[in-house]
Amino acid sequence: MKDIKKQMNSVKNEATGKIPYGFTNDYMFRAVFQKNQKALKGLLSAVLGMPQQEIVSCEITNPIILGEAIDDKTCVLDIRLVLNYDKKINLEMQIGNILNWPKRSLYYTCDMYVDLHKGEDYAQAQPCIHIGFVNTSPFPDYHNFYSKYQLVNVENGHVYTGDFVLIMIQLDQVNKVVVNDQNREIHRWVKLFMAREWEEVLQMAEESDAMQEAVVTLRNMTEDEKIKLQCWARKRYEADKKNIYTTGMERGREQGLEQGLEQGVKAFIKICTQFGRTRNETRQHLEQEFELSSEQAEEYLEKYWVT
Numbered sequence: 001m002k003d004i005k006k007q008m009n010s011v012k013n014e015a016t017g018k019i020p021y022g023f024t025n026d027y028m029f030r031a032v033f034q035k036n037q038k039a040l041k042g043l044l045s046a047v048l049g050m051p052q053q054e055i056v057s058c059e060i061t062n063p064i065i066l067g068e069a070i071d072d073k074t075c076v077l078d079i080r081l082v083l084n085y086d087k088k089i090n091l092e093m094q095i096g097n098i099l100n101w102p103k104r105s106l107y108y109t110c111d112m113y114v115d116l117h118k119g120e121d122y123a124q125a126q127p128c129i130h131i132g133f134v135n136t137s138p139f140p141d142y143h144n145f146y147s148k149y150q151l152v153n154v155e156n157g158h159v160y161t162g163d164f165v166l167i168m169i170q171l172d173q174v175n176k177v178v179v180n181d182q183n184r185e186i187h188r189w190v191k192l193f194m195a196r197e198w199e200e201v202l203q204m205a206e207e208s209d210a211m212q213e214a215v216v217t218l219r220n221m222t223e224d225e226k227i228k229l230q231c232w233a234r235k236r237y238e239a240d241k242k243n244i245y246t247t248g249m250e251r252g253r254e255q256g257l258e259q260g261l262e263q264g265v266k267a268f269i270k271i272c273t274q275f276g277r278t279r280n281e282t283r284q285h286l287e288q289e290f291e292l293s294s295e296q297a298e299e300y301l302e303k304y305w306v307t
Contacts, residue, residue, distance in 0.1 A: 042210020067226030
């Protein structure tokens with residue numbers, strides 16, 4: 001306890017102004033919560049509504065070597081972990097692309113759930129929870145700060161199984177939520193994530209040891225040149241993706257209007273390959289921008305995708 005207070009005082013004396021890369025940078029998010037178990041347990045406690053003293057074990061199963069170069073076009077910086085030896089959790093910060101988020105998050109959850117070794121009984125399948133921090137809602141008509149989904153009977157709300165849980169936390173709703181006892185802790189964490197100045201994060205963390213651990217680790221990470229380089233690479237990658245959504249997609253739509261759907265899709269696929277998009281990413285873009293089914297998008301890719 002004394003050690004973290006001492007480290008916090010050091011941060012207060014040294015860190016001022018804008019934070020170069022904060023928690024909403026997915027690489028920094030990964031780095032902080034992989035590095036600091038106390039911060040990770042505090043965050044999980046807040047998200048799951050679980051007393052922190054009940055979290056006895058938190059093992060990350062997909063660690064990365066922090067600071068080492070990654071393929072920023074394909075790397076998904078989610079954190080997979082086993083909680084208390086009996087629950088699998090997938091945790092991620094996703095500020096940029098939320099295209100097909102419901103299917104994506106369900107895929108991650110199913111992928112964890114079916115990870116049984118040969119010969120194991122179905123009863124050994126562990127409950128799986130997906131936790132996603134997203135900048136905005138993937139549903140145009142639904143905006144809620146904290147949403148929790150399970151498999152339920154649509155007639156009476158009876159829970160079919162508690163083994164599948166998907167939690168979505170919408171960052172852009174943090175200032176609109178009515179704070180109560182049920183969401184107070186996670187609300188404070190999100191406010192911490194959204195802070196852009198050192199003075200803000202220091203103030204937000206005053207009442208929470210776990211948040212102080214996160215802030216001290218954040219400070220240490222921002223002093224590491226290798227970590228900063230990877231954060232910059234992720235920021236650049238997100239900017240490139242945004243360019244696809246603006247100039248590239250506008251060009252594709254314009255050609256589609258001028259030349260008809262077929263030629264527009266063909267031009268759009270070419271643009272995506274020029275920007276280094278994967279085939280799967282391109283198919284998702286086609287579905288959204290041209291209102292195609294997955295099967296229709298795949299047919300166009302068979303005709304026009306060139307590697």
